[in-house]
Amino acid sequence: MRQATMYHYVSGKEDLLAELLESTVTPSLTLARRLLADDVSPAERRLWQLCRSDVELLCGGPHNLGGLYLLPEVRSERFAGFHAVRAELKDAYRQLLAATDVGKTLGKSELALRTDLLFGLIEGVILIHRSDPERPVSAFAEATADAALRIAGI
Numbered sequence: 426m427r428q429a430t431m432y433h434y435v436s437g438k439e440d441l442l443a444e445l446l447e448s449t450v451t452p453s454l455t456l457a458r459r460l461l462a463d464d465v466s467p468a469e470r471r472l473w474q475l476c477r478s479d480v481e482l483l484c485g486g487p488h489n490l491g492g493l494y495l496l497p498e499v500r501s502e503r504f505a506g507f508h509a510v511r512a513e514l515k516d517a518y519r520q521l522l523a524a525t526d527v528g529k530t531l532g533k534s535e536l537a538l539r540t541d542l543l544f545g546l547i548e549g550v551i552l553i554h555r556s557d558p559e560r561p562v563s564a565f566a567e568a569t570a571d572a573a574l575r576i577a578g579i
Contacts, residue, residue, distance in 0.1 A: 450510045453479045457517035468524035469579050475521060476570035479547050484554040485562045515544050527578045543573050
């Protein structure tokens with residue numbers, strides 16, 4: 426796409442960056458909402474599904490869009506929409522963890538800590554994947570989901 430054509434769709438670089446950032450979170454949030462509404466499947470299984478799917482989304486594309494999270498510009502108020510969607514996704518992780526057998530035994534601060542660790546692992550896969558981009562994403566996603574549940578104590 427030529428630059429002039431791109432600016433027909435977005436008004437500037439920050440808008441493009443915001444759109445790219447939100448595209449890395451919105452599909453996971455949609456799935457998370459569906460998993461939270463599922464009252465039949467065990468919470469452990471639903472949490473694992475969210476972790477696996479999130480890793481596949483972050484690592485499955487041709488470009489490492491999750492690496493954009495690390496840009497200093499992303500901390501600015503301009504990206505409040507991305508931060509709000511990301512915070513809602515993180516809270517969905519917390520809710521799913523809280524619904525597990527282990528999560529039901531955790532105090533508020535311990536639940537918050539394990540959520541931070543679990544969410545940090547999922548978002549951190551972009552750095553691990555970058556070191557070996559030829560690794561099959563599906564196997565990487567399943568192994569990461571397994572590791573996330575171990576971190577959570579499941």
